[in-house]
Amino acid sequence: MSESAPSSVTRLVRSVRFRITLAATIAFGLAFVLVAFGLVRSVKSTVEDRIRSDGNHAVRDVAARLEAGESPEALRLPARPPVALVVMGPDGEVVFTSPGYYGGDLPAGDLPERATVVRQTTSYGERLIFYRHVAAPGGRYTVAVASPLDSVRRSVDALSSVLWVGTPMLVALVGMLAWVLVGRALRPVEAIRAEVDEITHTTMHRRVPVPGSGDEVARLASTMNDMLDRLERASDRQRQFVSDASHELRSPVTTIRTDVEVALTHPEGTDWSQVAERVLGEAGRLGHLVDDLLELARIDEGRARRVVEVDLDEVVLSETSRLNAGVTVVTEGVSAGRVLGDVQQLTHAVRNILDNAARHAASAVTVTLGRFEDSVVLTIDDDGPGVPHEDRERVFERFTRLDEARDRRRGGAGLGLALVRRAVISHGGTVEISDSPSGGARVVIRLPAV
Numbered sequence: 236m237s238e239s240a241p242s243s244v245t246r247l248v249r250s251v252r253f254r255i256t257l258a259a260t261i262a263f264g265l266a267f268v269l270v271a272f273g274l275v276r277s278v279k280s281t282v283e284d285r286i287r288s289d290g291n292h293a294v295r296d297v298a299a300r301l302e303a304g305e306s307p308e309a310l311r312l313p314a315r316p317p318v319a320l321v322v323m324g325p326d327g328e329v330v331f332t333s334p335g336y337y338g339g340d341l342p343a344g345d346l347p348e349r350a351t352v353v354r355q356t357t358s359y360g361e362r363l364i365f366y367r368h369v370a371a372p373g374g375r376y377t378v379a380v381a382s383p384l385d386s387v388r389r390s391v392d393a394l395s396s397v398l399w400v401g402t403p404m405l406v407a408l409v410g411m412l413a414w415v416l417v418g419r420a421l422r423p424v425e426a427i428r429a430e431v432d433e434i435t436h437t438t439m440h441r442r443v444p445v446p447g448s449g450d451e452v453a454r455l456a457s458t459m460n461d462m463l464d465r466l467e468r469a470s471d472r473q474r475q476f477v478s479d480a481s482h483e484l485r486s487p488v489t490t491i492r493t494d495v496e497v498a499l500t501h502p503e504g505t506d507w508s509q510v511a512e513r514v515l516g517e518a519g520r521l522g523h524l525v526d527d528l529l530e531l532a533r534i535d536e537g538r539a540r541r542v543v544e545v546d547l548d549e550v551v552l553s554e555t556s557r558l559n560a561g562v563t564v565v566t567e568g569v570s571a572g573r574v575l576g577d578v579q580q581l582t583h584a585v586r587n588i589l590d591n592a593a594r595h596a597a598s599a600v601t602v603t604l605g606r607f608e609d610s611v612v613l614t615i616d617d618d619g620p621g622v623p624h625e626d627r628e629r630v631f632e633r634f635t636r637l638d639e640a641r642d643r644r645r646g647g648a649g650l651g652l653a654l655v656r657r658a659v660i661s662h663g664g665t666v667e668i669s670d671s672p673s674g675g676a677r678v679v680i681r682l683p684a685v
């Protein structure tokens with residue numbers, strides 16, 4: 236049998252259902268056999284004890300009466316319990332027998348002086364002789380009771396035959412019960428397995444059946460469904476992202492193509508340097524977009540980060556110095572702030588925020604940086620229109636632009652703040668947008684200080 240395809244017997248033997256059933260049956264069988272043995276022993280000793288106590292009692296009773304002077308000929312015995320009792324005179328002659336006594340019940344051979352009971356084997360089985368030698372006023376007597384032990388054997392035999400038949404039946408019943416119950420408990424597992432088997436990236440909406448039992452299997456099923464929820468959401472986000480990115484990449488390509496096509500249709504009337512400039516502009520946007528996408532992918536991968544001590548004030552000052560003229564940049568509030576991180580990612584994040592601020596500012600961008608307790612806090616204010624309350628979370632999502640028409644030419648594809656947030660979070664920090672005192676937007680970044 237090859238290892239990859241176990242036979243149906245092997246599969247059955249390895250199944251949880253079979254193993255639990257087997258274990259339960261064996262355990263029950265062993266326990267029941269032990270109980271049966273105990274039962275037989277206790278029945279045997281109970282019946283024997285009763286015989287002994289009846290025999291001893293009758294012998295003691297009659298002996299006491301003879302010692303008290305009662306004549307053996309006048310003895311009367313209680314009808315219950317019936318005992319086979321004989322009284323013999325000094326020479327062994329029988330002077331009294333209980334009703335139903337017959338000669339074969341006579342104790343064979345001598346009865347020792349010391350003992351009060353002997354075990355004898357006769358032609359019809361084992362028996363016990365209880366006896367006592369009595370020195371009575373009328374002479375020396377021997378009182379003896381003969382008790383056959385076959386009633387003990389009969390009781391034991393009856394019980395044993397019931398047990399011999401009953402035990403295998405009970406064990407089989409327990410085995411069947413275990414088989415059925417375990418099978419029922421495990422049925423949802425097979426249903427879950429079959430459903431999971433069918434789920435691929437194109438059928439991510441499917442969920443495994445959750446049994447109403449509230450047991451471990453039900454918990455496993457709902458945990459699996461939670462996982463499928465998360466995977467489906469991630470897959471949806473991924474799909475959405477790819478479609479958004481394709482869409483963003485398509486528009487500059489289309490613009491370039493249309494421009495060039497129109498120019499080629501009327502080559503003589505075309506200002507080629509103007510066409511070249513526009514193509515260059517669109518190519519620049521394309522390059523920018525691709526850079527941003529790559530950067531996002533890199534941050535998402537979460538590796539290849541060169542973590543060093545970074546002087547954030549140096550990063551901020553060098554980035555503000557490359558902002559285009561037209562807005563005043565105030566950097567008086569920038570003091571030292573050192574963090575642990577990736578210079579490239581941090582520089583990129585600062586640049587994205589400064590670009591946004593400069594683009595939206597009416598006249599001035601104000602930057603402050605300082606260390607507060609365990610954090611380095613960077614604030615970038617502008618005096619532009621600000622970001623409306625309801626959009627302050629949304630602008631951090633990918634491809635979100637608030638003013639499509641106006642920003643398309645000047646701004647990016649709406650990836651800037653998404654990148655900022657990814658970078659800041661991967662550095663263990665936070666970023667949020669609020670109001671600047673001048674009425675514009677204020678972006679605050681907090682990073683753990685070194």
Ligand SMILES: Nc1ncnc2c1ncn2[C@@H]1O[C@H](COP(=O)(O)OP(=O)(O)O)[C@@H](O)[C@H]1O
Binds near residue numbers: 587620
């Ligand atoms: N300082 C700001 N003032 C006003 N709106 C802003 C500011 N910064 C960002 N926004 C808004 O948030 C949107 C997303 O910003 P961002 O992710 O950098 O994308 P992009 O700059 O490519 O448009 C911008 O389109 C803009 O509408």
Ligand SMILES: [Mg+2]
Binds near residue numbers: 587652
């Ligand atoms: Mg931007």
